[in-house]
Amino acid sequence: MRKIILASHGELSKGLLHSAKMIIGDLAGGITTFSLYPGEDAADYALELRKEIEANKEDEYVVIADLSGASVCSAMMPLTDYENVKLFTGLSLAMLLTLLTEYPGPLTESDVEELLKTGKDGIENVCLEVREEEDF
């Protein structure tokens, strides 16, 4: 079974889950969010999560953190020592929706590459002119 954890400074993680549920409903069920608030230490949550992972080694854990190199991501990084844990950064609605709808099974290396590409491709500068040209 897969467990997804969205982890962020503040409420980005909660907001992302709300949006995903609005778009794909129950397919976004069972996701955990972690929001770091001022005065808290992300390492405390990472410790809790480590205990859960230790107790559920047959599950796949996909942790998606907000910012590469920032405190939430850094606290989660030691968890990637477990083979059943994958850690992504750059919380992205496109990536989350694709993960939920197109990759139900344990993620292979090529799945990971495809997911990263989906997230990156979703970041665009859009203007009407370009779109109209694409129609021709």
Added chain:
Amino acid sequence: MRKIILASHGELSKGLLHSAKMIIGDLAGGITTFSLYPGEDAADYALELRKEIEANKEDEYVVIADLSGASVCSAMMPLTDYENVKLFTGLSLAMLLTLLTEYPGPLTESDVEELLKTGKDGIENVCLEVREEEDF
């Protein structure tokens, strides 16, 4: 003056703003969020925004939408006909923080490319092993 609008299905936009404020405080002040809820039409908000843009043509509007090609982004796209409007997709904390802290003035084409790169580079698969190797 620049006006930033974060626009999403559901509460991703609000969550993102909350996180940005937690990290950079007042630098994330004065940002507007739009959340589309079930039964609403993003075109109604786009119409309101069009009136505001018409009345403030000396301002720069930077709209960041959640998903390329989805209804919120599509409703905003006609606004890019105005020269003072830029529309990005893929709401990203990395991109928003960089916009707020490193690009105070009107965005040039190269600024836009740099911002897109910041957002894309922020989407990673992270593991402890890779990070340790980078330390050498």
